[in-house]
Amino acid sequence: MINYEVVVIGGGPAGLAAAIEAKRNGVNNILVIERDRELGGILQQCIHNGFGLHVFKEELTGPEYAHRFIKELKDMGIEYKLDTMVLSLNKEKVIHAISREDGYMIIKAKAVVLAMGCRERTAGAINIPGTRPSGVFSAGTAQRYINIDGYLVGKKVVILGSGDIGLIMARRMTLEGAKVLAVAEIMPYSGGLNRNIVQCLNDYNIPLYLSHTITEIKGRDRVTSVVISQVDESMKPIPGTEFELECDTVLLSVGLIPENELSEQAGIEIDPRTKGPYVTETMETSIDGVFACGNVVHVHDLVDFVTEESRRAGKNAAKYVKDLITNQGKSFNTKPSNGVSYIVPQKVRVDNIDNTLDIFLRVRAIYNNAKLVLKADDEVIKEYNKKHLAPGEMEHLVLPKKLFADKDFDTLTIEVKEAN
């Protein structure tokens, strides 16, 4: 058995930031385990720019953003293993992993940071009617083919779902000479960032059909066309609104799901709202000493927020190793209410907070000139005015500790109050 103080599972942006921060906080014996052939995770295939505006105050591409953290990790002498797959984790923080180079390894950690990220929802998960020809890809898979391997996956493309990866891929395929005929989005609004609608669709006159979905994929060996229909408020296709587009490729950008097979196997409790582990103010999961950060906890829109959250997880993993985290004292749970779909963290132990508490949340619908209202049990303790709230844009609140430290309450509720 090999012993480490902190083992980080996943070498993407979350794992890199967590490992670096654990080292900065005085832990020397750290291991990062990555299953791919290089560090950096999904950033390496996200060759577009727009990363780092919060963390570095400049606009970087994905590989550039990854480079800064990889360089820092290497300069600090933090150990990492590539091409290594973690097979299991248990409550005693024993990890089984395997690689071609090292064979089968059993590793014991004092603290573990889960940073496995997320994966794309597939065609199977959304049940598109029709045949099963080739030419149907998830947007991220197509992105890897084009940006890493150098294959253009098709010439005439229809994209289902207007998440950011779908929008980015619409532009990328267009630049490489493909014709993107349409982006169909089942919701009445896009799940992607406004800037991406402007610079990926509007710039290239690619139509975005809101409240539309693909109702049939046609083709025997390869996709030959898709049928698109408008949907009503309950997302049911409206008969008579169908139109057919000839194409050879369908890209799916229909959401991301935190990748928690390992967490579930270890018996970590999962929040059905986020589909990630329940976490505390220190990013600790339901198992003592197992922390989690980044997209494995909840899907972020910005890598900058992943970095901030992961630094917190890394710092607290270091504190845990030094026995500086307390389960004593006051605590409360957070509860999403009216209009709020989830809140991270789900539980807060007040004594572990230095000065401020970071809260991430998402709303259920689009609101203009609304308020986010925070209640300690029934008492309103804070209101934030929000010009614009949308499900595709995660909200980040920084609460000063003095706001709640002197109060005795069980539940912090956050809800949306619409303008009168």
Next chain:
Amino acid sequence: MEKHNLICINCPMGCRLEITITENGGWLIEGNQCKRGLSYAQKELTAPTRTLTTTVKVKNSLLRRLPVKSSDGIPKEKIFEAMALINQVTVEPPISIGDIIIENILDTGVNIISSRDL
């Protein structure tokens, strides 16, 4: 007086800008949350540019493509012309992040640079 509505693409905030150009040529802007909103609006309404990110072919390496970007904005109407030039390039390691792959592309004064080490 002239009014325009734009969405700022400087950062992921995506501010909704309301721009008024007055008769005497003054610019009034609302909805921006930082000072970059005004310079974006002025540029977008007069000479719009975009950062171009793409890849070039690689030989003699484990990697098959090198991600590259323009060091500054390229005029919007020259993007496809720039792509055609970039797609003719093949590179070999060693390459460092920031290395110039194409200098002064299409006489724009903008370089195409590497996004990573190779």
